Amino acid sequence: MSADALLDALDPEQRAVATALRGPVCVLAGAGTGKTRAITHRIAYGIRTGVYRPANVLAVTFTARAAGEMRTRLRGLGASGVQARTFHAAALRQLGFFWPKVVGGAPPRIVEQKAQVVAEAARRVGLSVDRVGVRDLASEVEWAKVSLVTADEYEKAVAAIGRPAPGGQDPQAVARLMTAYEQVKTERGVIDFEDVLLLLAAMLAERRDVADEVRDQYRYFVVDEYQDVSPLQQFLLDQWLGGRHELCVVGDPSQTIYSFAGATPYHLTSFASAHPGATVVRLVRDYRSTPQVVSLANQVIDATRRAGGPAPLELRAQRPDGPEVRFTTYDDDEAEAVGIAHAVARLVRGGVRPSEIAVLYRTNAQSEAFEEALATAGIAYQVRGGERFFARRDVRDALVLLRGGARSADPDVPMPETVRDILRTVGWAQEPPAARGAARERWDAMQALVTLADELDAAGPGRDGGSATDGRRATVADLVAELDERVAAQHAPTVEGVTLASLHAAKGLEWDAVFLAGLSEGLLPTSLADTPAAVAEERRLLYVGVTRAREHLHLSWSRSRLPGGRPNRSMSRFLTPVWPDGSSGRRGTRPGTGRGPVDGGPDGADPRVRRVVADLTAWRDERARATGVSPARLLTAATIAHVAAQQPRTREELGRVPGVGAQALASLGDEVLDVVRRAVAAVPQG
Numbered sequence: 001m002s003a004d005a006l007l008d009a010l011d012p013e014q015r016a017v018a019t020a021l022r023g024p025v026c027v028l029a030g031a032g033t034g035k036t037r038a039i040t041h042r043i044a045y046g047i048r049t050g051v052y053r054p055a056n057v058l059a060v061t062f063t064a065r066a067a068g069e070m071r072t073r074l075r076g077l078g079a080s081g082v083q084a085r086t087f088h089a090a091a092l093r094q095l096g097f098f099w100p101k102v103v104g105g106a107p108p109r110i111v112e113q114k115a116q117v118v119a120e121a122a123r124r125v126g127l128s129v130d131r132v133g134v135r136d137l138a139s140e141v142e143w144a145k146v147s148l149v150t151a152d153e154y155e156k157a158v159a160a161i162g163r164p165a166p167g168g169q170d171p172q173a174v175a176r177l178m179t180a181y182e183q184v185k186t187e188r189g190v191i192d193f194e195d196v197l198l199l200l201a202a203m204l205a206e207r208r209d210v211a212d213e214v215r216d217q218y219r220y221f222v223v224d225e226y227q228d229v230s231p232l233q234q235f236l237l238d239q240w241l242g243g244r245h246e247l248c249v250v251g252d253p254s255q256t257i258y259s260f261a262g263a264t265p266y267h268l269t270s271f272a273s274a275h276p277g278a279t280v281v282r283l284v285r286d287y288r289s290t291p292q293v294v295s296l297a298n299q300v301i302d303a304t305r306r307a308g309g310p311a312p313l314e315l316r317a318q319r320p321d322g323p324e325v326r327f328t329t330y331d332d333d334e335a336e337a338v339g340i341a342h343a344v345a346r347l348v349r350g351g352v353r354p355s356e357i358a359v360l361y362r363t364n365a366q367s368e369a370f371e372e373a374l375a376t377a378g379i380a381y382q383v384r385g386g387e388r389f390f391a392r393r394d395v396r397d398a399l400v401l402l403r404g405g406a407r408s409a410d411p412d413v414p415m416p417e418t419v420r421d422i423l424r425t426v427g428w429a430q431e432p433p434a435a436r437g438a439a440r441e442r443w444d445a446m447q448a449l450v451t452l453a454d455e456l457d458a459a460g461p462g463r464d465g466g467s468a469t470d471g472r473r474a475t476v477a478d479l480v481a482e483l484d485e486r487v488a489a490q491h492a493p494t495v496e497g498v499t500l501a502s503l504h505a506a507k508g509l510e511w512d513a514v515f516l517a518g519l520s521e522g523l524l525p526t527s528l529a530d531t532p533a534a535v536a537e538e539r540r541l542l543y544v545g546v547t548r549a550r551e552h553l554h555l556s557w558s559r560s561r562l563p564g565g566r567p568n569r570s571m572s573r574f575l576t577p578v579w580p581d582g583s584s585g586r587r588g589t590r591p592g593t594g595r596g597p598v599d600g601g602p603d604g605a606d607p608r609v610r611r612v613v614a615d616l617t618a619w620r621d622e623r624a625r626a627t628g629v630s631p632a633r634l635l636t637a638a639t640i641a642h643v644a645a646q647q648p649r650t651r652e653e654l655g656r657v658p659g660v661g662a663q664a665l666a667s668l669g670d671e672v673l674d675v676v677r678r679a680v681a682a683v684p685q686g
Contacts, residue, residue: 001078003048006041014038016281017248021046024275025248026268030313031297031547032288032510035250039222040070042248044077052220054081058240060090061224066508068486070224083218087233088193091200098210102203111190114138114181121180127173136166139261140174141181145194146230146262151178162531197236204239215242225508226251226271228263245275254301254312257504257541259533286315288510290322293549299578301543304536315547322551327579330558332565333518337369340515341377343554344498347513352552354380356512358499360545362524366517367500372636380432380444380497384505390486394442398426398449399483406477415474419453422476447496453479503541506548513552516545520557520569542574562641608683612644615679616672623671634668635660647676 007015017027017038029035043059046052059082061067070084083090092110099107111117115131118138122129129137144150149157154175158165165171185191191199204211218240223229226249229237241247249271256265272278286294294317301312330336344357359370367383374381390396405422409415420428428446456474499511503524518524525538546553555575559567571579617640624631635643639660648654651669655662660669 001048003045006045006048006077010038010041011285013281013283013285014041016279017283018042018045020248020279020281021049021051022246024245024271024278026271026275026278026280027248027250027283028268028280028313029250029252029283030286030315031252031255031544032286032294032315033283034285034287035224035283036066036070036073038283039224039248039250040073040077040079043074043082043222044079046220047079047082054079055083056217056219057082057222058090058218058220059084059222059224060087060237062086062228063508064089066224071485087236088196091196091236094214095196095200095203098200098203098207098213102207102210108189108191110196111185111188111192114141114192117184117188117190117192118177118181120184121177124180124184125173125176127169127177129167133167137169137174137177140166141178142192142194143260143262144178145192145198146232148231148235151175151182154178194232197232201232201236201239204236211239211242214240215244219244220246220248222248222250224250225255226268227253227256227265228258229267230262230264232262234267247275252313254304254540255507255544257507257537257544259537282313284313284316285318287318288550289315289317289547290319290551291317292322292325293317293546293551293553296325296553296578297543297546300539300546300574303539303574303577326552326554327575328554328556329571330556331567332560332563333369333558334373334563336517336556336558337373338376340370340517340554340556341373341379343515344374344379344513345377347552348379352512353496354498355496357515358501358506358509358511358513358548359515359517360501360503360506360548361516361518362503362526362541364502366502366523368631368636370500370517372639374498374500381500382444382497384499384501392445394426395445395449398423398446399480401426402449402476402480402483406475406480409476411475414457415476415479416450416453416457418476419479420450423449444497449483451496452482456482503545507544510548510550512550513554514545514549515554515556516542517556518558519555519572519575521572522569523557524572524574539574542572562637608647608680609644611683612647612676612679613640615675616640616643619671619675635664635672643672643676647680648673649677 007018010018011034014034014037017025018041021042027035027038029038039059043052043057047054059070061070061084064086067084067086067089074080074082074084085093096107115134115138118141119134122134122137144154147157152175155171158171165174204214221237221240223237228251249268251265251268253265253269256263272280289297294315298314305311328339330339340359347357348354361367371381371383401422402419405418409418423446426446427442428450429443432443432447456479519542524542525535529535529538557569557571559569616635620631620634620640624634639658642658643654643660646653646657648657651665651673654660654669654673655665
């Protein structure tokens with residue numbers, strides 16, 4: 001493909017990005033406007049015209065998936081050899097290379113989870129915290145480090161911005177914990193992920209020879225999702241640049257959703273003033289979503305301008321009309337989950353692939369009801385943020401077999417056919433199993449590998465200079481190389497199932513159909529959003545959710561948490577201007593079921609009900625952790641509520657409780673009955 005042909009594929013604004021090859025460049029890119037297309041074509045155009053050498057370009061982004069997608073697109077454009085990595089992956093690679101030279105020996109081990117170190121630090125400073133408290137303190141330590149706030153500065157820093165210390169702790173106590181945390185790491189000879197960036201940035205600042213070597217290697221930088229950069233990442237980026245201006249940043253202030261974790265859009269919004277003469281390009285042509293979805297997105301985010309904030313980018317839809325956005329009010333959470341599952345089933349029957357459907361919500365805890373409803377409807381699903389694809393035992397076994405197959409494959413047999421033969425030995429078949437659960441999950445994982453093989457075969461190998469146009473078919477070795485790269489980046493292939501994800505986890509993704517659920521006050525915005533800035537970020541979360549949808553968009557909320565509960569919720573304030581006729585929308589009912597028996601669930605009047613709910617939930621969660629499965633696969637919250645209301649004493653009575661199937665009765669029945677018996681006995685009558 002010639003340089004001119006690269007530009008032919010772009011719209012005028014994207015072309016302006018692609019041809020701005022030198023100096024500081026700022027791309028303000030709305031959702032669905034083709035920013036990845038623009039920046040990958042910019043890199044490819046720079047290489048094709050001789051301005052860039054592939055080895056001199058470093059593109060950084062925030063997720064392994066985004067980095068993997070960027071590498072794939074660059075290979076397809078003939079720009080192999082460009083480094084596209086996350087900040088952490090790029091920093092870790094450089095730190096590992098220079099550590100033996102600067103410090104000597106191997107770099108320290110990275111502790112993947114801060115919780116154990118934080119728990120020990122809390123013990124040393126006399127803080128009594130539970131598991132949730134440890135998690136919150138770990139998040140606070142991470143925020144301080146990415147914000148470049150030391151223990152000595154912590155108390156003053158949080159006071160200046162009105163940031164409350166986690167769990168009601170005293171800021172002085174958190175500062176003491178931060179000091180102890182660093183001491184525990186030193187004693188154990190480990191570092192955390194933030195240390196990777198801190199250590200590399202310090203090495204570049206203090207060692208001129210190291211800085212010169214890195215800056216000679218990387219001369220052109222591209223930073224995606226720049227609105228989410230933290231002060232620590234900006235500090236490292238400044239060290240990489242060393243005063244140079246060959247930087248292209250891409251982002252959208254309206255999609256800033258990680259402020260709580262230290263991200264700040266300041267560097268994006270002030271880029272032009274910080275870099276006089278910078279080229280600024282705005283991408284507003286939305287190629288992803290229908291006019292109906294785009295119109296709603298613009299209405300949602302325009303409130304930031306009306307509230308006195310900066311004017312957001314106004315998207316302009318480029319697709320033809322699609323179906324109207326649907327709005328539904330449900331009686332309770334269970335009805336909402338069941339109603340959404342039925343709507344998903346209708347879409348699937350209408351030809352929408354399950355992997356092109358997503359159910360999005362504010363917090364991970366909301367996934368349980370949707371897992372149960374989809375499983376009951378026989379619809380495959382995956383929970384984004386659950387078990388990592390490449391950590392699955394069956395996937396690891398398949399990779400071992402594929403490596404062996406790469407060495408012995410018949411070159412005359414098409415690669416996808418060979419892959420299918422290999423994967424049949426670990427559970428793949430032409431048709432999915434009728435059973436749900438582990439067997440279906442195993443098949444879905446193998447099918448994802450088969451689909452990737454088909455895609456790679458259709459595109460050609462595309463690595464090391466090869467492409468679909470050089471006449472060579474992709475081989476099993478090419479597939480293994482692609483998988484190795486994805487393993488390193490944790491860029492999993494697509495599993496054929498409905499995606500369940502939090503709004504934060506959905507960032508950067510898109511689907512044909514999106515269900516935004518739980519849109520009530522206290523959930524979105526969360527009750528924890530107690531400042532104007534926090535509420536504004538919650539609005540941006542809704543905007544991100546809306547803009548994930550290509551064609552079908554469903555918004556819903558429920559009046560009550562549990563079946564039969566008091567209708568004590570109200571619709572999210574963000575929906576008031578966009579909900580049809582200013583009303584609460586179309587009424588949703590629970591298809592095929594009646595109201596649940598518990599009025600108010602664990603908040604009801606019966607102390608035995610509350611005790612059974614609490615004890616069963618604790619038992620279920622502990623068993624789920626021990627067995628490595630989702631809690632909802634054992635008992636859903638709705639099922640626990642039914643059990644608590646009926647308090648069965650025999651297996652026969654338990655089997656009649658809604659939500660307790662034959663498999664659960666056989667494998668869990670005796671334990672559930674024992675928990676119920678003990679809980680009831682623990683609460684005196686009267």
